[in-house]
Amino acid sequence: MKPTRIGTAASAALLLVLTAACSAGSGTSGSGSTGGGGGGGADTSLTVGLVAEPVSLDFTTKDGAAIPQALLDNVYETLVTVDQQGELKPSLAKSWKVSDDGKTYTFDLVDNAKFTDGRPFTAKDAVYSINRVKTDWTVSLKAAMDVVQDAKALSDTQLQVTLSKPSNNWLYRMSTRVGAMMTETAVADLATKPVGTGPFVFEQWRRGDSISLKANPAYWGTKPYFQQVTLKYFKDPTALNNALLTKTIDVIGTVQAPESLAQFQGNDAYQIIEGTTNGEVLLSFNNGRAPFNDLKVRQAARYAIDHKALLDTCWAGHGTLVGSMVPPTDPWYEDLTGLYPHDLAKAKSLLSQTNAAATPVRLRIPSLPYAVSCGQVVKSQLEQAGFKVTLDQLEFPAVWLSTVFTDADYDMSIVAHVEPRDLPAVFGDPKYYTRYDNKQLQADLAAADAGTPEEQVTLMKKAAKELSEDAAGDVLFVLPNLMVAEKGITGLPKNAITESFELAPLARS
């Protein structure tokens, strides 16, 4: 009976390993959730597929768009918010008044909002939240609150904020994560257990997989249709598409590969939503050193780019051509594509007046889908005009950040600037990686911030045009907001122009 001994030993070992795996697996979801998960089940649950998963739930200390995308307007609310047209509208503040000198804001707050831990929301919480940005936040976005001199509660429902100088930008930033209203009792667990006044309550975060939210039964505003929402994260665009095709998810929140839309087009089971975003895909120039410190070289590069052809090739024709650093939903948008039409002859002649054609320029792009697919096209278009271009792809974020962003060791790059109203950040600070130092532009931007809302529009228009004429960079296109959803889902936003993915308006018909 000798041979069978090995067999017995082997099967015993196997059984042991399997049992170990079994008992190990059963510990996976210890967080006491009542299930839910997948797209199936009741009609009032929804699963949305997204791309970038947050690294933490605390946007006061961690940067990145994924945290506010999940939490802002869903779990946390702000005093004011931005609508689909890019206009400010009331949220936790019913209304607000600005003093004549533009420095004092008085907000009338709603009186029936409650945090999900049961405490009522009052002006004191607003004061606490505003002050906390200055004292405890570590991300650099907190600079938006620097202009606040004093915040005080006049009553439970009245808040007064005094600024050190008039700033249009401040009120706008109050609609972003910086303006999120928090409660003092919950800030200890910001990274794992966010508490806000919003239509949804944070339920569970399964790292590497999904975040689940459930409807807030005590919400002060219009209650959401969906009782259970799961945000599920996919690194791979194909996996994301497959998840919708096999009904694992109900909505693709961001289509990462526009050429893959074809498989949903003409299919009655799906709807495609196409709008715009704040993401300007910028062909950036290093304005601080040769050859791009020379206006003629920058102009030559702008004339060399055939934007229409580029958009068709690298983003399947989806997106908007704008001609400056302003997306179509900003109040000061105007179409500036006419300033630098595609003109190879002009590009060649401008370039020949300089000696830039002699040495190769370095186009150093991040390893991101849009940059990789546009990089080759930009290179070949520039080469047609006589540029010599070497293209390297740097791993994003780590290598690109340190090489291009921090050290500015590049001549050209391609990156989408997705923050709202980011023209001043990208071109107003000479230390930023674009290394663009234009005193006139800086003065105009400061005046736009301090002026009346009308003056702001006029001056921002002027700044955008100045920037475009001076060829400080070339905005290739504005990224489209592309979503695919099951036919019956309603309320999906056409434009993605805030930091949040607002879930409350969604419903199933």
Place this chain on the structure above:
Amino acid sequence: MLLQILRRTGTLVASLVVSSMLVFVFMALLPGDPARVALGVNASEASVAQLRQEFGLDRPLVSQYLSWMGGFVRFDLGTSYVSQAEIAPQIIDRLQVTLWLVVCAMVLALVIAVPFGTVMALRHRKPSGLVLSALSQVGVAVPAFLAGILLITVFAVKLQWLPANGWTPPDEDPVQFVRQLILPVLALGLVQAAVLTRYVRSSVLDVQREDYIRTARAKGLGPARALRRHGFRNAAIPVVTVLALQLATLLIGAVVVERVFVIPGLGSLLLDQVANRDLIFVQDIVMLLVLAVLLVNFVVDLLYLVIDPRLKVATP
């Protein structure tokens, strides 16, 4: 026997020390600043510098290595740079997912490879053996991720029999758990089975040519019986070796397969943390994988002693 075990333990420890140094050096050579990545595009130079100090990245490499290894030995894996959460519980959480994948794939590979490999050897040069042989050859050539994509396209997207991706813990919804596990296990297991089948086949073929099998046949045993009584134990030695080596391939294959099937296992965790430049985290995961592979090889070395009594006689 004891000497053999001691000698092999020594080799294990030495390999661990050398590989920990290699892992650490490679991580240190990786371009990109963890502090900058953690803080993002908008952070100021001053706050990046402060975070570098908090991470201890400004210390000399030797002292960074020693404090990492010191913690590792005490199973204190440290805290993540990026999320500032304890690393050990996160790894354990993800490991439970990957274990399912790897163990099930291994079992599948064995269940397929042993009978098929044996049949292929017994039907050597017969049409049925040739067909199986050709099939396994194809299987060897297909990488696991490609198998995964093909399986998804056919069984999930076209036929809609099984989910395309995702993961549900078994205690939450056992049915969904099994449905979601089938395709990734097939992707990983079939490829391994193809490789293993070829080893079983050649190993059985070798054994069949041995004198003792001829003697057994001459005594009147049929080919299958002769193999069962006298051949399997001998054929098992090379197969067990390959099986151990395959565990390493399986763990690496799992990294890719997890990405294709959106499974929150150790592999996807590793890829995420490399992108985040969460160096301590990456070092910990890689080191644990190295530890697992070396330990398996160590156990296999010891198993030889059980399988092949000749090795028990120490050659001093």
